[in-house]
Every structure is written in C-alpha cells, then in structure tokens.
Amino acid sequence: xxxxxxxxxxxxxxxxxxCIKSVMTQTWPDIEHIIxxxxxxDKTIDIINNFKGHIAKYIxxxxxxxxxAMNKGIELSSGDVIGxxxxxxxxxxxxxxxxxxxxxxxxxxxxxYADLAYIDPRNSDCIKRFWxxxxxxxxxxxxxxxxPHPTFFCRRKVYEKFGFYRSDMKIAADFELxxxxxEKHQIRIGYLPKxxxxxxxxGKANVLGGIIRGNLEIIRSFRLNGFSxxxxxFILKPITKISQYFLRPESTKSTGLICKDTRT
Numbered sequence: 001x002x003x004x005x006x007x008x009x010x011x012x013x014x015x016x017x018x019c020i021k022s023v024m025t026q027t028w029p030d031i032e033h034i035i036x037x038x039x040x041x042d043k044t045i046d047i048i049n050n051f052k053g054h055i056a057k058y059i060x061x062x063x064x065x066x067x068x069a070m071n072k073g074i075e076l077s078s079g080d081v082i083g084x085x086x087x088x089x090x091x092x093x094x095x096x097x098x099x100x101x102x103x104x105x106x107x108x109x110x111x112x113y114a115d116l117a118y119i120d121p122r123n124s125d126c127i128k129r130f131w132x133x134x135x136x137x138x139x140x141x142x143x144x145x146x147x148p149h150p151t152f153f154c155r156r157k158v159y160e161k162f163g164f165y166r167s168d169m170k171i172a173a174d175f176e177l178x179x180x181x182x183e184k185h186q187i188r189i190g191y192l193p194k195x196x197x198x199x200x201x202x203g204k205a206n207v208l209g210g211i212i213r214g215n216l217e218i219i220r221s222f223r224l225n226g227f228s229x230x231x232x233x234f235i236l237k238p239i240t241k242i243s244q245y246f247l248r249p250e251s252t253k254s255t256g257l258i259c260k261d262t263r264t
Contacts, residue, residue: 001105005097010044010087026097032056070164082159092117100192113133116148116195120200124200170217172217172221
C-alpha cells in the first residue's frame, strides 16, 4: 500500500534535515515524501536540495498558511494512505510508517493514530512530556479529547469523500478536520498505544494570542459541523493535558531520555 508523507515548512533550516532523515530511514517499502515549502529565505531550500534523491515531490512558493500547504501536499500525493509530518517533528523509529499502514490494512480501517512525545527544541533525545491519546470513544471530542495530529494516518479516499483542511483556519484546522471525520462522519478509526512521533515543543499555538485564537477556531469547528460546544470543554481540555506531565510509555528505550526542564 503506497503511503504519502507530507511535510510543510517555512524557514526550517534548523530542523528539516532531521525530518527528512526520519522518513528516509523508514522500512516501509512504498513511501513518497512530499515537501511543500512556503518560500523559505534561510537555508531550508539548500538542505532540501541535498536530499532530492529521497524526495518524491517538492515545491516552494507562497501559500495561505500551513493548512493551505497541507492541502497542496494532499493534492500532489498519490498514496493510498496519507500521513503529515511537520518539519520540526521526527518519527520515533524506522518502523513507524509500516506499523500504521499495516494497522489500517489488517483491520480495514479508514485512519489510525498513536501517542506522541514532546521533546526539547534543542535536544531531540530529551523528552519533556507525553501525549497518551487513548482509545476513541463516541463524543470524546466534546470532553476535550483529540488525537495527536502528527500521528494521524488516513486513507486518501476519506479526504476525497469528506474534504481537506480548512485553509481559512490558522491554528485549529487539524482539530476541525479530525472532529469532522471522526465525530461527525464516524470513520473507522484505530489506535496504536505507542509513541510514534517526537514533536519539538513551541509554536504559535502555545502563546497567549495563539491559545485565544485556537479556542475561537475550536468553537467555530463545532458549529461548522452542526455541534454545540459546552463550556465544560474549555475546562476539561486543559485538565486532560495535566496528566501528560506524569505519563510514561511502557518503554522509553526507542523513544529517548526523560529530561527535566533544561531552560535557563
């Protein structure tokens, strides 16, 4: 089953090489890596060019934001399954793509997701906390639950049937997409209880302005899909994150070291 991994980037010279190498080392035999660059002005393009032989498709042009770039990648892709790997993220090991695709195949699923480890931006071996997603239960989104988007692998036909990311959203279009697919259309979803992606901490969604805008977009996401959102959502959502600081996977050997805060 052919799998497309889409990476969007903009001025990602510090991290894009690690991202590309994590896709290069995957053992799944049929992967196309597609990179959508938003017109970087640093050394990102030079680094990408160094790995041209390992990248199936690549474009560099202005876009309307990260979700517009993701949509471009989906349109360019030819895989039966599509995964999104951000330019500052890496797969936990070389079997990640294969595990997710085989889970879809063997269980006749539409999509799968897994757990995620947040890592220090300056040290990819230093784990700060974990996002243990857990098994999906109907209406879980209404109680602050959502799968870690970088772990989400989905069949192409699902995008073609139910639509892509909303490019008019800047922070929460991934939430809206998964809400639409999983909660509204009840696609067949599976969960792998394993850390498959290491994600660098930071980003505009984690600053005050981003949090406010993200919450407004989440409210809009529910309304767009015909749902009403309870005020409890915004109480339960941060509560679910507290446990991330105390959770540990069954094994950290293939994931990385658990580190204390190294900021000074």
